[in-house]
Amino acid sequence: MIQINSFAVIGGDRRQAEMAESLVEDGCTVFAAAMEGAIFFNGVQKTSLQQAVENSQAVILPLPVSVDGKTLNAPLSDQRILLDDGFAHLMSDKKVFCGMASRLTRTSDLWNGAAVYDYSVQEEFAVRNSVPTAEGAIEIAMREFPGTINGSRCLVAGYGRIGKTLCGMLRGLGARVTATARKAKDLAWIEASGCRAFATSQLWKTSGYDLIFNTIPQMVFDAHTLARCAGDALVIDLASAPGGVDFEAAKRLGIRAIQALSLPGKCAPRAAGQIIKTTVYHMLEEEME
Amino acid sequence: MIQINSFAVIGGDRRQAEMAESLVEDGCTVFAAAMEGAIFFNGVQKTSLQQAVENSQAVILPLPVSVDGKTLNAPLSDQRILLDDGFAHLMSDKKVFCGMASRLTRTSDLWNGAAVYDYSVQEEFAVRNSVPTAEGAIEIAMREFPGTINGSRCLVAGYGRIGKTLCGMLRGLGARVTATARKAKDLAWIEASGCRAFATSQLWKTSGYDLIFNTIPQMVFDAHTLARCAGDALVIDLASAPGGVDFEAAKRLGIRAIQALSLPGKCAPRAAGQIIKTTVYHMLEEEME
């Protein structure tokens, strides 16, 4: 049982706004600050930063908590909220949840010893986010590829969380799915799931795909591999920056390549907000134990 | 074995253009007319209407062959091509394939006894088009629904071709799928496929969905049913005009409802073009037998 039922949601984009509403649906009292641009349909209360914090048992800050390392990430607000000693002091006796916590804690010595929790490093968080990421990738593929996913030959490079979820969904749509991995156990998993498997190191030897999804955050699809493997395929790079596709080479080769970043927040803000909420709940539950 | 390997592709949209290219990939000689705006990457030859027909063994006209009943449906052309005796005479000794053939044959008595074939009434054509239609519906749902399909509660009203394909894909993405049908045998099929089933007549009694897809071309989702059943759901109507959703009532009730028509051509023109090609091939093969 979680004892905490009042939250301050401060800063962030539509994802945080959806999270705030989702908390209210669960019966929590929620105060939102630095989100003037958000439209709430249920009882989320917009208030000042100070009031929000004072009235709440826990504070949830966005992912990332800061883009520039100095101010709060608050795209729905016109305010510029400095991450300074004052900010840290205001929250000193609260549980503070945020994404990429080191960008916060390095802004003030007052954070030392404070109850700061980083939901973005939880494995559960990454697993759950693989779902909106994979769906976002499929949405892009559906929009940009003139054929259907059903019956198409798909290649998924990398079999981490996103690769795994994506393969399952593509197969569920009726695609013919091949995936690559480095480790023997992952190749075994790929085959057990009804897909074809080969080692990532062999990528440059294959061809004949309609759609290629890269999930490996390394330069896997360099000019050479693109020329051999991508042919007429549409390439969608899901790996975090700088990504795993040589986009310049793709352009030269006449291969369509799309960089798709931050899909959960863009494609499924409600799901993304609920994932933060669920992760925070579980972190609180673990604390209680 | 099909003996025919030269085709005139006349009029139509991007779907017909993709079909033309796909015919060339199969080794056919293809002449395109009334498609000045199309860009071809392989050997499709743009030519005049007359030349196209004269040099080909068969002619493929678009779906629908005419929008207004008087001129050829040719959105990629600035020409206005009358469907008159001259047009009919030009094609009199060719096999002519088109969609919604009655709109063509009623334009001239010369069509009497001519070899006119309607690919749009073939059951195979309808089955194959259920795939891009279902994917188009899912693309819309992914774009408009702020949650993920995975884990969402989906209702599919109607279990004809589109309903069947859509249910399979939604389940393949990890949704919890309920479908409705009128006939006992279709309810049995729904359950056999791992979904929940109930009679369409009971629709107004249920609720609790995130996404509702209507495939029934009758006013199923009237104001009363929408109020009871749609709640916070996003409603996507796939039924051909006038559709099965009372959009005015949806607006009044604050329910988001989207009319989605002609999805194959819009969402997957290449797949849609290949489906026409495949259907034409099979009609030719049947002829040979």
Place this chain on the structure above:
Amino acid sequence: MIQINSFAVIGGDRRQAEMAESLVEDGCTVFAAAMEGAIFFNGVQKTSLQQAVENSQAVILPLPVSVDGKTLNAPLSDQRILLDDGFAHLMSDKKVFCGMASRLTRTSDLWNGAAVYDYSVQEEFAVRNSVPTAEGAIEIAMREFPGTINGSRCLVAGYGRIGKTLCGMLRGLGARVTATARKAKDLAWIEASGCRAFATSQLWKTSGYDLIFNTIPQMVFDAHTLARCAGDALVIDLASAPGGVDFEAAKRLGIRAIQALSLPGKCAPRAAGQIIKTTVYHMLEEEME
């Protein structure tokens, strides 16, 4: 709403016994006769034939109602119950449900105009039975094939109800599934479901399967086709007698072939009993309308 809630269940095997128990679970009063060997765990009442009929509003007879055309099919009884005028007279004012009704009605003129219903000819019945049939086939394959279904190359000949359900389940287990059909629309369905498709007439040209399931009630797998297509495969024939596999030829060729008949009753008697019950319910509901 069904007004009938007392049933006589007379004759039949474990399937009918399970049906009787399932009726009791739904709140019905059930009398069982000619089932002395059955063991009931809930309130099914064993009684005489006459009492069973007299106390019930409807009678459910087995599938088939008779094996020899003269006596009731009652493998759980030592009695030999003649299907004669007396039998018909006893039931004259009841609704009588049975499988293969013509074997009953031709035993007495008193059946003329009687309320005899054949559940075995309902399409719903056939659809629902495709599930235990497909599972029975998979159970046999799992038992007899020394490999795993997952990853195996499966061929399903015929895409009727059983073929369709079987393909879905094999794919769900991770097999690589190819199916055949005669009609273009069924080939389209096969492809839409993520399997490979070709015309049944081309069977003899293919090979390379681990498991072959025949569902076509015609001599499809003759010596010639077996020799070409079956190779090292295990062949399971699901088609009703005389089946679609030349078993003698298979023996000569050293190919393992198994005839699998009446799977629902053998492999899943409870499911099979519930399917009869559900079908009877729906026939009663239709009557009411």
Place this chain on the structure above:
Amino acid sequence: MIQINSFAVIGGDRRQAEMAESLVEDGCTVFAAAMEGAIFFNGVQKTSLQQAVENSQAVILPLPVSVDGKTLNAPLSDQRILLDDGFAHLMSDKKVFCGMASRLTRTSDLWNGAAVYDYSVQEEFAVRNSVPTAEGAIEIAMREFPGTINGSRCLVAGYGRIGKTLCGMLRGLGARVTATARKAKDLAWIEASGCRAFATSQLWKTSGYDLIFNTIPQMVFDAHTLARCAGDALVIDLASAPGGVDFEAAKRLGIRAIQALSLPGKCAPRAAGQIIKTTVYHMLEEEME
């Protein structure tokens, strides 16, 4: 590239025999010893222990290599082969692959520094074996459960390798699957795969299942939990001995519970043999790198 292409296969059951044949199919030279009872259809050469070892570059011993810790596990042989210094000496300059290697290496000091490899501890081996294990469990369920898997309510306790593979297959057959796990990330995976999830610690609070599969090697289904959770369900325990089900309590409670051990070798010896082969290949490949 593997440089080794001659193998001695010594001892073991049908699984090892299938492995030997599979090696021959790959072009290897294979000598079998202590397998007098095996029947080989291709070029596996039966020979003496000494000859087998002398003519081969690598030796493959069974899983487990010994049951009693003193003699070779060789159920297909009448010989009693001591694991002593002589045995160790014979193989001293070969690569030796076996399962549960410690049972071998503790039989002689000569094994110190020898090239002994344990395929049974490779993660790939465990992942691949989850497939025949899950299929074996499903085969048992199909045989023992009088209903169908399709439409049944299945509970899978534990979401390790076997739980994961089993859930996917049950869902692929159309079951309604619930799974339990301890870790938040595994609960997230369960939900992402379209199943329902709850914490293993909450097991005793739930009920309403037709089939329960335990994969947790701890006493999870004690009398209390069985009484609450198992009700009319069939319970299949897949956890290695002593297992996770109180079978005595199940008996007292009238609950059917089945212990299912060593499924790969029993249900799918060919697959199990190929899995050993594949794992050995990959261990050899890694060596080369």
